[in-house]
Amino acid sequence: MLDLGGWFLPEPRATHVVDLMPWATRRAKLSLERLGDERFSSETWYQADFLKPGFQLPFADKSFDLVICGHTVEDLADPAPLLLEMARVGKRGVIECPSRFSEQTKGIRNRETSACGHPHHHWIVESVAGTLLLHSKHDSELDRESRVIPLRHFESRRSDAIDISNHAPSVER
Secondary structure: OEEEOOOOOOOOOOOEEEEOOOHHHHHHOOOOOOOOOOOOOHHHEEEOOOOOOOOOOOOOOOOEOOEEEEOOHHHOOOOHHHHHHHHHHEOOEEEEOOOHHHHOEEOOOOOOOOOEOOOOOOEEEEEEOOEEEEEEOHHHOOOOHHHOEOHHHHHHHHOOOOOOOOOOOOOOO
16 A cells, blocks of 8 residues: 555555655654654655656556555645556545535634635545546635625534544445
8 A cells, every 4th residue: 555645644554655845744743763653664755746747656557556645635736646646556536625515614624714714725626426626715705795704614514524533445446
């Protein structure tokens, strides 16, 4: 299993990780020793800039049964090279991003502002009928009141969500 962009919270079941940040700083703290639940190591942690021109992962085609990419795609100005490489090196994949619901909620990142979603995100990411759709946040006109979700509505609906953190991912291709 390959984890792309997993620096802050790397998937411990991953055998390999690729991120901009170094292995020793994973989980946002200095850790020079392999932690007990980690299958990856300093030798299987690769540093790479997903936005570098000509970006390519250092792995052969279809070399991973599963590639996961959590909370990274929405951060990248141009996620296309990463998505293409993910499809090239993986037999199956999982992409996790914040929901449109959260990205269109006013004040979700900071209760004192009227900004929608997470200000550093470039994309609203959706899966529709098995197709990954990326919508530019800049072009989504989220400053228009008709496209904004009040924070109190978002918070009241969060209890409807199902906690899937302890379930194995379901992947379709």
